[in-house]
Amino acid sequence: MKKIMIIGATSAIAESCATLWAKEGCIFFLVGRSQVKIDQLTKKLIIQGAIAVSGFILDINDFEKHQKALDTASDFLGSIDIVLIAHGNLPDQKRCTQSVDLTLREISTNALSTVSFLTITCKYMKNQQKGTISLLSSVAGDRGRGTNYIYGSAKGMLNIFCEGMRQELNGYGVKIVTIKLGFVNTPMTLKFKKGILWRKPQDISKTIITIINHGNGEYYVPGFWRAIMWVIKIIPNFIFYRIKI
């Protein structure tokens, strides 16, 4: 019976993963900013087979409450097998370029808040000498693009942060899983025109769970994004700066 803490639990992708986990009979500690959504998800997971579910209401930029969230999760779960960090926000890149405040807020939501949770959960897992910390990151972190480099740089920072943590924790029995997602049809990407590269949360949640169960490293989901990003990364700068992707 897995004991799982999900930060950003109301994310469509996290919810899809949680629904699959619930069928295995897991115990959940859900962190999210909306009491109504957390209550709805709690009911759904219990119906799907979760053994027990508790929630914690937190705006992710309220850093002072992060440790309290983890301590409450630890009290409820006893020990933690899996932490899934799933919150995020797609910034309005154009508006951000006009506002330092907005840019810093987006970096805080997408990177610094996660750095805070990575740091405290890393310390916790190191002490218990077991467990997996998993992060929903993005292919956007692989190369800065004019249309989304605020979001991309936040994700890129997290990818390197996790890589360093993975090396630091080698030998402690703790795994760090970075999931680099491609395009997924969720509330975050509502305004985008969808095409052949797009997936629904239900198409990828089983793969994410398998990776969290067995992996320790960086993974592209779906896997074909590894090839796409390899091509994007090797485009020489003198060409890359002239194209719009």
Ligand SMILES: NC(=O)c1ccc[n+]([C@@H]2O[C@H](COP(=O)([O-])OP(=O)(O)OC[C@H]3O[C@@H](n4cnc5c(N)ncnc54)[C@H](OP(=O)(O)O)[C@@H]3O)[C@@H](O)[C@H]2O)c1
């Ligand atoms: N969808 C994609 O194409 C895609 C691609 C690459 C990576 N990702 C990453 O995947 C993760 C999940 O995203 P998703 O696609 O599932 O989007 P989503 O359904 O819109 O979920 C975003 C989540 O972040 C939470 N959140 C945003 N700002 C918050 C704040 N200030 N405090 C607390 N919670 C906050 C939202 O809470 P509410 O429910 O209360 O709004 C929601 O739970 C994100 O980290 C995203 O960057 C997504």
